[in-house]
Amino acid sequence: MAGRTPSTHRLRLGAVAICLVVAAVACRHPQPPADGDTWNVTWSAPGQAISEWEHLQAFGNSTDRIQSLPGPSGGTDRAFRFAVMKGDVAVNDACADIGGGWRAEGVGPHETPSDRIIRYEWNTLFEQGFPGSPVDSSGHEVWVLFTQWHQKDPSTGDSPPIAFIIQNNKLRLVLTKVDKTNPDPAHSVEVNRYDLAPFSTGVWHHWRAEIRWALTDGSIKVWHDDSVVQDLDHVQTVFPISPGQLDQPGDSYLKVGLYRKAVDPPAGPWVVWHDEFKRLEQGNAAPLPHPSGTLPICIG
Numbered sequence: 001m002a003g004r005t006p007s008t009h010r011l012r013l014g015a016v017a018i019c020l021v022v023a024a025v026a027c028r029h030p031q032p033p034a035d036g037d038t039w040n041v042t043w044s045a046p047g048q049a050i051s052e053w054e055h056l057q058a059f060g061n062s063t064d065r066i067q068s069l070p071g072p073s074g075g076t077d078r079a080f081r082f083a084v085m086k087g088d089v090a091v092n093d094a095c096a097d098i099g100g101g102w103r104a105e106g107v108g109p110h111e112t113p114s115d116r117i118i119r120y121e122w123n124t125l126f127e128q129g130f131p132g133s134p135v136d137s138s139g140h141e142v143w144v145l146f147t148q149w150h151q152k153d154p155s156t157g158d159s160p161p162i163a164f165i166i167q168n169n170k171l172r173l174v175l176t177k178v179d180k181t182n183p184d185p186a187h188s189v190e191v192n193r194y195d196l197a198p199f200s201t202g203v204w205h206h207w208r209a210e211i212r213w214a215l216t217d218g219s220i221k222v223w224h225d226d227s228v229v230q231d232l233d234h235v236q237t238v239f240p241i242s243p244g245q246l247d248q249p250g251d252s253y254l255k256v257g258l259y260r261k262a263v264d265p266p267a268g269p270w271v272v273w274h275d276e277f278k279r280l281e282q283g284n285a286a287p288l289p290h291p292s293g294t295l296p297i298c299i300g
Helices: 006-028
Strands: 039-045 055-059 066-070 078-084 102-111 117-126 144-151 162-167 170-177 189-198 204-212 218-224 227-235 240-242 245-249 252-260 270-282
Touching (some): 066 102, 078 102, 144 270, 162 189, 170 218, 170 227, 252 270
Antiparallel strands (some): 039 270, 055 102, 078 270, 102 252, 117 204, 117 270, 144 252, 170 189, 204 218, 218 227, 240 245
């Protein structure tokens, strides 16, 4: 009876080994269901009207801080223009001052902890003259945020869990946390600052972020102009619900626009444009409720 040659035997064993490896990988990383490959928009603020935001926070004596206008070249037909001047203490829906800094921001949906990955897409342009490394009259850094996911109030922490900032002529991601290691759980502690892209004015920066909202096992993956620039696992993306409930996760909510330290100079205006903001989920996710925001009645 003819036997198999050693080479043939080795080839078959090799093929079996490859199949076992592939199967093992598939078990560790199960494929999503057929409809899971499709990302569907569940909330958006494309730039056609300021009422696309759920709430608006802007300086109380002017209507020109948040506007929907024909956008800069390279964007869509209309986009959101956010402007902040010296002394721009914003007001909320009840016309009460919002402390902490000067701002003009649109507020988007809340996010609750989940195993699902939520995707966000948007475009940002900083007008010519926007400072890429702002400092005050004493030479101290002036912090600037242009997108953030803030902890729901009341909650723990002060600085938000996720913020996109401008610093030293770079666009950066800042993560903070609140946990049992904090000396004071009423305050959030910075985890790290991560480089995303060089700062530049007059051009559109195209963003995508995929976030898993969790207290201890969250994740965030960020693209800039179609290139992955950060991919972070096992991070905190929501804060605890209160200092006395550090094991109970709270919510986060979206804020887009411009928020800066309340010092001068420079006085401004500091102007940033945001366009085509989208929130997406995989599969057959239902659209989120979308209340229409208006400027507080005390504005204008």
